[in-house]
Amino acid sequence: MAIRSHYYLSIADLAHARGPLPALSYDGAGPDDFAAALRDALRTSGLFERWRALQDDPDEVDPALAGIDPAAQVSARVSDLRIDVDLITDLPMSIVRHRLNLLIGPNWQLRDMRAA
Template sequence: MAGRNHYFLSIDDLAHARGAEPSLSYDGAGPNDFAAALQEALRSPMLFERWRAMQPEPDEVDPTLGGTDPAAESSARVADLHTDVDLITSLPMRIVRHRLNLLIGPGWQLRDMRAA
């Protein structure tokens, strides 16, 4: 089993952070809503499957990009003028990055990562 990592993320403007595809994008109202959306996106294959179905050749999408972690944990809080997100998961950064980009686009930053 893969080791678990603790990702420390920052979102500059959560109120306006949205992914490029509105039907896949985060549409909540605050840090708690976002943490729940991110947690669900990592625990369940639903967001990945919806995105994959939109691709020109869905069967050619790398299936490892659809990995999930049923034990993923996410929390978020407002800090100064940005939102801090703590994420604990066994998923690699390439999957976390893909799901974050679907949900909120490029408006996030990885601040640190440690073994959980």
């Protein structure tokens, strides 16, 4: 059984935070849009499957990256001059990192992580 974790993330400049592949990148207008995009990326396999299809050999992609958490919870809000993101999921950090990087590239920071 997976352990549920509470990830505390921040994004310094959400307006310019984009992933490396425009077809997969976040393209919203604010914290609520980003929370919805990340929630969808973690709850469903859509983003992963689109990324996988773009790989040179999709069949060689590590299946461990395909995990989803239908109960993932994501909220985001403006705090000072950044966006704070609260994420509760049983997915490992490797999957969370992969999906975040697809959506917004390296434009995020893990501030803390605790058991949920």
